Amino acid sequence: METGRTLVVLVRDNPGVLTRVAGLFRRRNYNIESLVVGHSETPGVSRMTVVVAGGAPEVDQVAKQLRKLIEVLEVRDVSEGSPLLREMALIRVAADGAQRTEVTELAKLFGAKVIDVSHGSITLEMTGSEMKVDSLVRLVSKFRVIEMVRSGRIAMARDTQERDNTVALSA
Amino acid sequence: MTIAIDKPTTIPAVTQAAPEVKRLTGSRIMCEALKNEGVEIMWGYPGGAIMPFYDALPEYDMHHVLVRHEQAGAHAADGYARATGKVGVCIGTSGPGATNLVTGLATAYMDSAPVVALTGQVARAFIGHDSFQETDIVGITLPVTKHSFLVNSAAELGDVMHEAFHIARSGRPGPVLVDVPKDVMLEEADYTSAVRPEQPPHGGQGDYDRAGALIDRARKPLILAGHGVILAEAYDELRSFAERTGIPVIATLLGLSCIPESHPLYLGWPGMHGPAHINRAIDEADLIVAVGMRFDDRITGKLETWAPNARFVHIDIDPAEINKNVKVDVGIVADAKDGLASLAASSSPADHTEWIETIRSRARPEGPPGDAQGITPYDVLGAIKHGTGGEARLVTDVGQHQMWAARFYGYDKRNSHITSGGLGTMGFALPAAMGVKAAFPGEPVWAVAGDGGIQMNIQELATLAQEGLEIKIAVLNNGYLGMVRQWQQFFHNRNYSETRITGPDYEKLCPAYGLQGRTVTRKEDVQAAVDWAMSTPGSVILDFRIAQEANVYPMIPSGGSVATMIEESEVVG
Ligand SMILES: Cc1ncc(C[n+]2csc(CCOP(=O)(O)OP(=O)(O)O)c2C)c(N)n1
Numbered sequence: 001m002e003t004g005r006t007l008v009v010l011v012r013d014n015p016g017v018l019t020r021v022a023g024l025f026r027r028r029n030y031n032i033e034s035l036v037v038g039h040s041e042t043p044g045v046s047r048m049t050v051v052v053a054g055g056a057p058e059v060d061q062v063a064k065q066l067r068k069l070i071e072v073l074e075v076r077d078v079s080e081g082s083p084l085l086r087e088m089a090l091i092r093v094a095a096d097g098a099q100r101t102e103v104t105e106l107a108k109l110f111g112a113k114v115i116d117v118s119h120g121s122i123t124l125e126m127t128g129s130e131m132k133v134d135s136l137v138r139l140v141s142k143f144r145v146i147e148m149v150r151s152g153r154i155a156m157a158r159d160t161q162e163r164d165n166t167v168a169l170s171a
Numbered sequence: 172m173t174i175a176i177d178k179p180t181t182i183p184a185v186t187q188a189a190p191e192v193k194r195l196t197g198s199r200i201m202c203e204a205l206k207n208e209g210v211e212i213m214w215g216y217p218g219g220a221i222m223p224f225y226d227a228l229p230e231y232d233m234h235h236v237l238v239r240h241e242q243a244g245a246h247a248a249d250g251y252a253r254a255t256g257k258v259g260v261c262i263g264t265s266g267p268g269a270t271n272l273v274t275g276l277a278t279a280y281m282d283s284a285p286v287v288a289l290t291g292q293v294a295r296a297f298i299g300h301d302s303f304q305e306t307d308i309v310g311i312t313l314p315v316t317k318h319s320f321l322v323n324s325a326a327e328l329g330d331v332m333h334e335a336f337h338i339a340r341s342g343r344p345g346p347v348l349v350d351v352p353k354d355v356m357l358e359e360a361d362y363t364s365a366v367r368p369e370q371p372p373h374g375g376q377g378d379y380d381r382a383g384a385l386i387d388r389a390r391k392p393l394i395l396a397g398h399g400v401i402l403a404e405a406y407d408e409l410r411s412f413a414e415r416t417g418i419p420v421i422a423t424l425l426g427l428s429c430i431p432e433s434h435p436l437y438l439g440w441p442g443m444h445g446p447a448h449i450n451r452a453i454d455e456a457d458l459i460v461a462v463g464m465r466f467d468d469r470i471t472g473k474l475e476t477w478a479p480n481a482r483f484v485h486i487d488i489d490p491a492e493i494n495k496n497v498k499v500d501v502g503i504v505a506d507a508k509d510g511l512a513s514l515a516a517s518s519s520p521a522d523h524t525e526w527i528e529t530i531r532s533r534a535r536p537e538g539p540p541g542d543a544q545g546i547t548p549y550d551v552l553g554a555i556k557h558g559t560g561g562e563a564r565l566v567t568d569v570g571q572h573q574m575w576a577a578r579f580y581g582y583d584k585r586n587s588h589i590t591s592g593g594l595g596t597m598g599f600a601l602p603a604a605m606g607v608k609a610a611f612p613g614e615p616v617w618a619v620a621g622d623g624g625i626q627m628n629i630q631e632l633a634t635l636a637q638e639g640l641e642i643k644i645a646v647l648n649n650g651y652l653g654m655v656r657q658w659q660q661f662f663h664n665r666n667y668s669e670t671r672i673t674g675p676d677y678e679k680l681c682p683a684y685g686l687q688g689r690t691v692t693r694k695e696d697v698q699a700a701v702d703w704a705m706s707t708p709g710s711v712i713l714d715f716r717i718a719q720e721a722n723v724y725p726m727i728p729s730g731g732s733v734a735t736m737i738e739e740s741e742v743v744g
Contacts, residue, residue: 070338
């Protein structure tokens with residue numbers, strides 16, 4: 001199981017909307033583990049995945065307060081019903097010679113890709129659950145991790161066929 | 172768990188009549204939109220970035236009040252909004268004009284008052300360059316507005332204006348800021364009126380049935396009515412619900428005057444300075460039906476020990492208020508008018524006379540101790556009530572006098588008590604009273620303030636004079652920042668650090684503004700002074716000298732409970 005509860009937040013793609021959402025979290029003292037923003041399937045609508053520390057009642061408050069923001073179109077708590085959760089990481093590890101083979105082997109075991117190799121380092125791209133990313137990071141850290149970036153969680157509920165996924169957005 | 176609630180999209184607007192398209196400059200679009208929203212009066216202050224708006228304004232038949240400080244403009248708009256339920260409008264220029272509005276917007280935000288603030292902004296090309304009088308007012312006001320707009324073009328200005336009004340007054344009302352760059356005001360675009368109708372939410376029938384069942388079963392129920400009742404103008408619905416179910420009513424500070432205090436089912440108000448028997452009643456209650464209120468900490472004190480025996484039905488228009496502070500048994504998202512009517516339909520007639528009598532039997536007579544010397548707050552409020560026949564609307568400032576005014580007046584007239592509750596903004600009373608008076612020019616309006624707070628927007632005396640407005644101002648002058656001094660007395664061993672305060676001689680100050688004032692030092696002159704104020708044309712200040720160390724009793728210390736309440740008899744010296 002991943003930690004925290006996962007909210008999917010659809011927002012108008014307006015300038016400043018991220019400030020409003022982030023400002024709300026800060027002002028109300030909500031504990032945010034990660035926040036990822038990108039395009040959704042609807043032009044003009046951005047999709048945020050927010051991981052909130054806390055139990056259902058706190059997260060319910062977060063969702064309600066988010067809904068009060070005018071530019072927030074929809075908030076869904078997708079924590080229940082084994083949602084699809086993914087994170088991506090790029091990990092650059094110091095490695096040469098024999099070490100390089102060892103890292104490549106590890107990568108293969110985790111389904112991670114080698115996306116860059118240079119004289120003293122090797123860079124992996126890993127996509128999977130946060131737990132899997134954590135494990136890979138733990139294993140490769142016996143070599144020196146030079147640089148790492150993790151995307152934070154993105155999420156989607158499983159397809160229950162019931163939901164109409166289109167968000168009405170008029171210009 | 173899916174908790175999706177599809178919000179109605181906010182744009183575009185619905186227009187009833189065939190829309191007429193007009194080609195206008197941005198500043199005229201602003202004026203047209205104000206006019207179409209039914210705005211008759213606004214409070215503002217001009218400056219460089221908002222000059223095009225002021226250039227267009229005289230072409231339109233709307234009254235603009237030139238305040239002496241933008242903060243006062245925002246409070247006046249807020250006062251007007253609270254008194255009428257309509258959107259109050261205030262205006263400031265960019266930079267300092269805009270930042271001066273902030274306290275007023277925060278005050279309106281905390282108390283859910285519908286206000287639209289229009290600010291000028293530097294021209295688009297100058298934004299982001301630290302230009303003269305540029306400030307990110309949208310950024311500054313993010314946490315204290317319901318929403319805000321920086322307008323990018325004249326083409327969107329009309330829709331933004333109407334959207335701002337819609338947001339300000341719909342659902343849980345609140346302030347909205349529209350920041351308009353100067354060159355957008357000069358640009359031409361097409362404008363069509365787009366005033367949007369409101370649709371309050373209605374709770375689910377199942378919730379009303381469950382609430383009704385709890386109500387029918389309760390033996391010691393209380394109705395706790397808040398500002399939402401006034402905002403929704405649910406006076407009749409509250410009264411009918413209470414009378415049908417026989418449940419006694421207590422009101423929050425902002426709920427005062429939602430039901431006549433002389434009504435047999437009305438008991439008083441709870442919280443930090445509420446009478447002891449009301450807080451004890453909450454302690455014993457087995458059901459609290461809370462309507463249009465948000466369980467503020469000034470009411471509950473320590474949440475864990477508050478209303479320990481009660482179950483809760485909570486009606487509020489803001490879903491985020493349900494279960495925010497108090498975990499409730501039934502939460503209903505509805506406007507108070509609709510919610511109370513539906514709740515009445517779902518509950519049965521009952522009689523709670525015995526419970527009411529038990530509560531009342533513990534009440535102490537309201538008023539100062541018999542041996543009080545000189546003028547007491549009780550005398551002053553009684554004299555205002557008597558002098559105005561209860562017809563006055565009281566606008567109070569923040570501090571001891573605010574609590575005394577809430578306790579000792581006896582509000583029988585609907586929406587006749589207006590105060591800054593949530594933010595507790597000193598300097599609110601005088602400018603907010605200007606807004607209230609503008610809404611009800613034919614009714615007596617009194618501002619009641621302390622000698623500290625009155626000095627925070629005293630410059631508005633000039634506005635009163637210029638406008639020929641008639642506001643009667645009662646200063647309860649104790650020579651201290653009284654409420655802070657009281658806390659110093661109780662909790663800081665009488666260390667009166669920086670609370671001794673002096674002020675002008677109001678009797679002399681008033682004539683300097685073309686107004687009249689009087690100092691009142693003797694108990695026997697109080698009523699005559701009030702009567703004199705009533706019969707004197709124009710605005711008047713009455714400077715009542717009250718006891719320096721008068722206190723507000725009882726008091727539940729912050730975060731405390733009934734068990735930690737301080738009563739008068741316990742305080743020695
Ligand atoms: C703008 C602002 N500054 C400070 C305070 C803190 N404060 C709350 S009550 C109070 C004292 C008010 O004194 P006064 O206006 O004389 O009224 P009194 O309590 O004596 O009736 C102060 C300073 C406040 N509420 N608002």
